Amino acid sequence: MSGEQDWNKKSVRILSRKEGNTKCADCGEPDPQWASYTLGVFVCVTCCGIHRNLPEISKVKSLTMAKWEEDQIQFLDSHGNNAAKAKYEAHVPVYYYRPTYADCHVLREQWIRAKYERQQFMKKEGSDGLPGGVKEGILFKRGRDNGQYLARKFVLTEMDGTLKYFIKPDPEKMKHSNGLQITYVKDNRARNVFVYHNDGQEIVSWFNAIRAAQFHYMKVAFPTANDKEILSRLPQNFLKEGYMEKTGPKPTDTFKKRWFTLDHRRLMYFKDPLDAFAKGEVFLGSIENGYQVTTELVPNSYSNVWNYGISISTPERTYLFTCESEHEWESWLSVFKKVISIPMTVREYAVEAQFKHRS
Known part of the structure; x- marks a missing residue:
């Protein structure tokens, strides 16, 4: 046997x-x-x-x-x-x-x-767009200033590519693992909206509904783009997130611990991971356009705690960051170098110009 x-x-x-x-x-x-x-x-x-x-x-x-x-x-x-x-x-x-x-x-x-x-994908269900063109429901949204999660009615419309939410009184403060971070750019400034739902199926449904609406919008806006190109622009994971220390442009500026989020070429930093607005942003272009990433050993001074340093040079200025561990240092270096090794698209040149105009 x-x-x-x-x-x-x-x-x-x-x-x-x-x-x-x-x-x-x-x-x-x-x-x-x-x-x-x-x-x-x-x-x-x-x-x-x-x-x-x-x-x-x-x-x-x-x-x-x-x-x-x-x-x-x-x-x-x-x-x-x-x-x-x-x-x-x-x-x-x-x-x-x-x-x-x-x-x-x-x-x-x-x-x-x-x-x-649910055997959801065994049968064809019409077009690849958002079913019915509209999705609405209740999600708990984190307040921008007080951090409370309040129930709000959200309406996602495929036709005009908008996600709107409406105030509905509900003072209960809650936290939940089924969360969704919605990051969007308006007037070249990133904004975070944090929501959750008690039902995991519902929050994933919203995530994919937003992808469906954006897919439809980009198919209309860029009719010559193929599906692969459009999919690369749909909501997805950030390239990397985590804490680093950052110093200002002057040699005498102190280091401050910040939460960093890298969304393709947009490096945003926040005082707290759940902040609605970034304290600042850095555009990462390509090597051929004058952007460089180098390693720096930063001796402990009166302001910095970590000494695994990374220097990012842009055509305008140089940014200095420090990481807590060698592992994080290597991870950030790898993703930065990968980003700047990719040639910029026409759209990214326009974004770069907006950053230069803003600075």
């Missing part, structure tokens, strides 16, 4: 190395160590935890520690990740955000539930 089980485990491991099965079926993480023998997919440990919450749909086992029956192995062999993708992701709207293993839990959970529980 032991020999049979060893052979069964070996067979499962062989199946996990077949094309399509070497990455998690739901988030793409390499070398998945679990499999669903009712859906026929190989998944990572995190997505496996989500599958366990769908016991009527998905039953999972470890590839190495569990006992595998012959009929379960045959089911895996006749299905697999590629077949599941063809079935459960047949009609995913082009704007819909497909989470990766680097994304938050609520995005991954709702992606898995949308595929297998």
